[in-house]
Amino acid sequence: MTLQKLDGKTLAEMILQGAHHLNKNSQMIDALNVFPVPDGDTGTNMNLSMTSGAEEVKAVDQNHAGDVSKALAKGLLMGARGNSGVILSQLFRGFSRAIEAKEVLTTKDFSDALQGGVETAYKAVMKPVEGTILTVAKDSAEASVSLAAKESDFLAFIEGVVEEAKSSLKRTPELLPVLKEVGVVDSGGQGLLTIYEGMLANLKGEEMPDIEEVVSMDDMVNAEHHKLAQDFMNTEDIEFGYCTEFMVKFEEDKLAENPYDEDQFRQQLSELGDSLLVVSDEELIKVHVHAEYPGQALSLGQQFGSLVNMKIENMREQHTSIVGEKKNVKKPAKEKAEYGIVTVSMGDGIKKLFESLGATVVIQGGQTMNPSTQDISEAIKQAHANKVFILPNNKNIVMAAEQAAEMAEGEVSVIPSKTIPQGMSALLGYNPEADFETNKDEMTGLLSEVKTGQITYAVRDTQIEGLTIEKGNFMGISEGKISATDKEALATAKTLLNQMIDEDEDEILTILTGEDVDEKDVAELEAYIEDTFEDLEVEIHNGGQPIYPYIFSVE
């Protein structure tokens, strides 16, 4: 007996068995789900989508094949869940459109419909990923074209389509590396094949056995990749700890008191957790939710009737065992470092320089905003070390640093650096391998190895060290003594450097430029130094400090 014309009733039965077969295998499909997000819900989502499609098919007049497929498309669209569900809805939307006028179908019509489905499905994605349900649909639709050309019998035709879908599914790991890594086929593709197989079984008049190779979740977690996917999440990051599933069977008297409104119910549940699914018909509500307090979700459901088929799983426990973590082990507190260095800077550039030299904590502060003892104490704690050195870099801060050091627990010592260059120089002497006393001596010794020059401006008229300084003019300060003044910062800098640099002894000049310094001036100063002191090595850093256009360090 051959079947050349497929009527609406047969098509509807095929669809229903396809949906039924998918339903029975949805957990297996969940277990395959590693792409695009390994959350193990592809089978569930496809099943919910397909069930919604099947419900519509049941409700429609089945005398017209076009109407049946239209009903399926409509149900799928309304019930679409997840990525795979949306794709499925598009496949059958195109399918239905191609045959909407046909009362009965030939194999050629069916092939056109499969092709139409693929076209529609591909149009709805910007960047189709091959090796997914899309590929399986495309390959089997392509095969159906040549099959339809030579085969008018539906049984042989559908058999051929299923064969190709099966081979295509087997090829998915070749196309999608993540599948190959885990050693599985694509879950969405498997879902589609399952529907096709159900349809074929209906034509043959067979009950379908479940798919033989059931991949269990345990097998899956052995796969290295899957483990990795789980590792991306920490057990502590699971916000809602219980996977809660239940059904509510409506009861008349309860409904009279609490009329059921699906949207409102969903809204209420959504406040309790995430991964929410609510599906309902005249008799039942089906709920899936990840909640922290599953009891609250159950109580909400109970307003409308009695609870059936409840299942609550502790996902934290599951996750813990999956990733092989020990139970409830908190991350050990970060271990204290042996040495910490607290220093004070003004300006972001100087802060970065200090950090690059090995400072643990850099307090922002300086001439006009000295950090308090409290600030320094905090910084010592923050350094989180057994032994801490403090570099105050300003004589006004040395006292506060001493106080903070006295108050602090553990070994804390102040290296009395009075300028930024001294602080930097001292840091160069720090050796993490050496003991506390050696470091202290070494660093303190280096303080006198460096000469500090600073350029700043006068805030009032003054007479000092034989110099007459007018308000707003620049002053050059060498080792704390004002020794140059001029209207221009650049000229002051030149004079100061001439005084400071001893060409026979000094080798390196480091310049830290302040926040308001003109790049042109810096270039001119550099050129001047190169001309004047031929053997001197010059390093220029953007210190970003306020008040001082230039800070010089001469070694």
Add this chain to the structure above:
Amino acid sequence: MSVDLNNKYGHITISNEVISTIAGGAAVECYGIVGMASKNQIRDGFTEMLRKENFSKGVVVRQEDDNLHIDMYIIVSYGTKISEVAHNVQSQVKYTLNKTVGLSVDSVNIFIQGVRVTSD
């Protein structure tokens, strides 16, 4: 703006541009998206389809306090279940960012700026 991470070897700075590119890349792989839209649609006067390569367009990364929020302006295909497509984009973007840069996103907000009706 950028996102900063610290580990025992040092400091990692990931610019917002990187985050938006990754988010955009993850989004366009989602089924049902046919394009990214610019945020200022009103100014453009019509939905401007952005080129596929320019993944970061239509993606706004915001940091408020310590929270990371992503706004995505997308165009979806007509006939798909828009809420579901949006949900898929959200979960995929969140997952991909977590996987590739170890960032936990606090919210992924989807703005459907257009629906493309294909002639079929």
